[in-house]
Amino acid sequence: xxxxxxxxxxxxxxxxxxxxxxxxxxxxxxxxxxxxxxxxxxxxxxxxxxxxxxxxxxxxxxxxxxxxxxxxxxxxxxxxxxxxxxxxxxxxxxxxxxxxxxxxxxxxxxxxxxxxxxxxxxxxxxxxxxxxxxxxxxxxxxxxxxxxxxxxxxxxxxxxxxxxxxxxxxxxxxxxxxxxxxxxxxxxxxxxxxxxxxxxxxxxxxxxxxxxxxxxxxxxxxxxxxxxxxxxxxxxxxxxxxxxxxxxxxxxxxxxxxxxxxxxxxxxxxxxxxxxxxxxxxxxxxxxxxxxxxxxxxxxxxxxxxxxxxxxxxxxxxxxxxxxxxxxxxxxxxxxxxxxxxxxxxxxxxxxxxxxxxxxxxxxxxxxxxxxxxxxxxx
Numbered sequence: 345x346x347x348x349x350x351x352x353x354x355x356x357x358x359x360x361x362x363x364x365x366x367x368x369x370x371x372x373x374x375x376x377x378x379x380x381x382x383x384x385x386x387x388x389x390x391x392x393x394x395x396x397x398x399x400x401x402x403x404x405x406x407x408x409x410x411x412x413x414x415x416x417x418x419x420x421x422x423x424x425x426x427x428x429x430x431x432x433x434x435x436x437x438x439x440x441x442x443x444x445x446x447x448x449x450x451x452x453x454x455x456x457x458x459x460x461x462x463x464x465x466x467x468x469x470x471x472x473x474x475x476x477x478x479x480x481x482x483x484x485x486x487x488x489x490x491x492x493x494x495x496x497x498x499x500x501x502x503x504x505x506x507x508x509x510x511x512x513x514x515x516x517x518x519x520x521x522x523x524x525x526x527x528x529x530x531x532x533x534x535x536x537x538x539x540x541x542x543x544x545x546x547x548x549x550x551x552x553x554x555x556x557x558x559x560x561x562x563x564x565x566x567x568x569x570x571x572x573x574x575x576x577x578x579x580x581x582x583x584x585x586x587x588x589x590x591x592x593x594x595x596x597x598x599x600x601x602x603x604x605x606x607x608x609x610x611x612x613x614x615x616x617x618x619x620x621x622x623x624x625x626x627x628x629x630x631x632x633x634x635x636x637x638x639x640x641x642x643x644x645x646x647x648x649x650x651x652x653x654x655x656x657x658x659x660x661x662x663x664x665x666x667x668x669x670x671x672x673x674x675x676x677x678x679x680x681x682x683x684x685x686x687x688x689x690x691x692x693x694x695x696x697x698x699x700x701x702x703x704x705x706x707x708x709x710x711x712x713x714x715x716x717x718x719x720x721x722x723x
Contacts, residue, residue: 348414353421359412366394366407369420376420377429377483379436379579380528381408383627385537390529392432393483396420404428430487436480436526437489440580444469445484448491467523472581473589479579480526509554515564517586517642518575525555525582531574538635543568555582572641576624576634587645588614591621599626602640603701604694604721607631609640620647639694639721646695680712689716 347358352374359368364387369376380390387408395404399417404425407418419425437445443459444450453459453470469475512520529546532555536542543566547556557566564570575583594614602609610629614622623644627634646652656672657664667675680688690708692701705717 348412348416350412350414350416350418352418361413362411364408365396365410365412365416365418368412369407369418374420375486376407377486378408379479379483379526380530382530382533382577384633385533388529388533390527391436393429395425395428395432397422397425426487430489430492433484433487433489434492437484440480440524440526441467441472443467445481446489446492450490472524473584474581476593478581512562513586514562515570515586517570517638518563518572519584519586519589520563521582521584522554522556523582524580526580527553527555528579529555530577530579531555531583534573534577535568539569539571539573541567541569544574570638570642571636572624572638573635585622585642587642588622591616594621599628601698602636603697604637604639604643605719606698608698609636611636611640611644613644620644683712685713686716688712688714689718690714692717692719694719694721 346361348361349356349358350368351357352369352372355372355374357368357372359371366376366378366381366387367383376394376396378391378394380388381394382388387406389406389409392406394407396407396410397419398405398410399419407420444453450469457470459468469478469481472478475481509522511523527546532545535544543563544555544557547554557563557568572585575585578584591614594616596615598613598615600611600613602611609632610626612624612626613620614624623636623641625632625634625636625641655666656669658667658672658675659665688708690704690712692704696704701719708714708717
């Protein structure tokens with residue numbers, strides 16, 4: 345089918361007919377604020393932030409639910425559009441700790457500074473584990489929300505008393521703080537539509553609506569697979585990796601292959617200094633397409649484990665002693681000569697790289713003449 349041509353903010357763009365306008369704009373380098381949209385999933389239209397003007401169309405349609413057509417003329421940065429988006433953001437922020445997001449003085453604040461303007465506030469961006477990589481924060485900055493809100497006891501009409509939801513820290517991998525939830529439903533959708541698990545859902549209605557598990561039971565007591573997909577898509581600090589929550593921003597992202605099985609899932613290592621501070625699934629992975637299992641997502645902490653062996657050990661008189669690599673390899677080579685064929689077996693560890701595991705099986709089959717090869721994490 346022939347491509348259609350449209351104009352977005354005076355930029356001529358080609359796209360496939362029927363593509364979501366939001367995705368087409370993103371590929372063209374035009375940013376339209378959004379918080380509920382996820383790539384490769386049907387449009388949800390929940391946050392209402394991606395409103396745009398389309399020539400010849402009444403009102404301000406949503407870019408995520410609007411399909412592109414030939415000759416379409418779109419404007420994303422007009423006064424009516426920004427007014428609507430800021431109004432939507434004010435509603436979203438009314439259910440989220442927003443002092444830093446709406447404070448006109450935040451440009452002067454350094455990380456972990458106390459707030460001199462509002463002495464009763466302790467829950468702020470500078471004390472949030474997701475500060476500087478929070479999507480809600482990014483959208484607020486893009487829309488210039490500074491100064492739109494009011495401070496404590498200054499008559500902010502929509503800022504009523506909020507019920508504090510208890511934090512859930514019992515889960516070994518995922519920490520839930522739904523006081524920071526904006527009900528974008530990304531976590532629900534990825535759990536249901538991508539993972540096919542449905543461990544969480546939107547419960548209750550109206551101003552009582554919240555994300556929760558069936559009957560409010562702890563997440564790890566549901567059918568949750570602890571894959572971390574909900575953490576990856578959460579735009580706020582509502583869902584965080586428990587063990588790395590306060591690790592901060594990485595210096596770089598390194599793409600690698602998960603060592604735990606032969607599937608070949610692609611992971612992103614969040615590296616800070618010389619340490620892996622966090623692991624996430626790589627959206628560019630051809631095999632896993634941004635998904636991972638609990639082992640790949642949360643099982644790579646062995647890399648920096650204090651008891652991990654860093655030098656070879658040789659058993660002398662029933663006790664281990666440290667040895668050089670040359671001594672250890674000479675000993676192994678001298679002993680291996682006594683075993684061939686069915687007398688030999690090789691067991692690989694998932695703590696090794698896939699390349700090392702490949703070399704081990706090659707050694708077993710070609711050099712030792714044995715097909716007795718196994719792996720500790722064969723799935």
